[in-house]
């Protein structure tokens with residue numbers, strides 16, 4: 269038997285309800301906030317991710333699915349969504365459409381991670397990006413959107429953490445200060461920290477192994493330029509004025525040059541140590557990095573599998589989805605024409621219908637009707653065909669009615685309201 273690839277999963281039946289629950293909430297909240305969907309290819313030129321995600325990151329160095337296609341091009345399955353959105357923004361000239369451009373995406377991402385960490389190699393993310401505004405209100409709106417999405421999902425133990433990572437003017441001095449601080453401690457730190465000391469020194473702050481050393485590191489807040497400092501203060505004012513609780517976490521960092529100013533995370537207290545549900549921030553340098561003009565931007569991404577884990581750990585169950593309200597059961601070979609006709613009539617009334625296309629007896633047909641959650645069975649046998657009647661059976665009570673075929677659809681519509 270051919271099995272699925274390690275680190276991937278089939279999603280179906282009961283599990284699918286969680287996905288629909290999350291996806292429906294995403295569609296609803298993005299509509300309310302006027303974000304428009306963008307769908308980009310799941311593979312791109314490798315260069316795009318090297319430039320945008322960053323050569324020095326774990327993602328690019330160790331985790332990308334990169335291959336050469338038959339034309340000799342280096343192709344990579346997207347490890348995240350923002351780079352593609354920035355590329356699409358530049359390539360399709362969104363910059364001429366007026367600012368801001370508010371986009372969202374939902375889809376699979378691919379990273380070659382160690383499966384024992386409980387991580388999937390194909391996972392799914394939702395992300396939103398506001399492009400074209402440098403104003404802190406854009407940061408605020410993206411955060412408010414994120415909080416409301418979680419509220420819509422009934423995740424009520426979500427907590428917001430914010431920080432700033434400065435900009436290309438003020439950050440270099442801070443990085444120097446960090447290097448000075450870590451210079452005589454680096455020998456005692458983990459291998460990741462040793463590697464990042466030169467390539468990405470700010471990431472030393474969020475190392476889980478060396479938390480103790482990071483605790484006394486200098487804070488970026490004493491190095492911020494006026495612009496970054498004002499931006500951060502304005503964001504905090506907006507959050508307070510709109511009653512969104514937050515905590516400043518000076519260890520919340522993004523290491524790459526195109527990240528600027530705001531960084532934020534939402535964590536679920538119920539998840540324990542790996543409790544981040546959602547992360548985002550401002551990336552004013554990215555569009556220029558992928559070859560466009562300088563366009564300020566802010567956004568976030570969240571893992572859908574992670575959100576579903578939170579839902580389960582909180583005991584939140586999506587509502588049961590019936591597969592079909594009505595099961596139409598043709599008992600004879602020549603009952604099928606009528607069965608499909610009745611099914612069409614019901615569907616025109618927006619009622620979901622399952623027509624039993626199997627060859628089996630009534631008992632087994634009824635059994636399957638229950639299995640798919642049907643409320644009513646419509647039985648069409650010899651007598652029904654001859655007299656133009658149809659047997660309507662309410663599955664929960666067992667009550668049966670003989671109904672004229674012409675009135676069947678109205679009768680069922682009324683019965684469904686009662687049930």
Ligand SMILES: [Zn+2]
Nearest residue numbers: 435438493496
């Ligand atoms: Zn600055």
Ligand SMILES: [Zn+2]
Nearest residue numbers: 458461475478
């Ligand atoms: Zn470390």
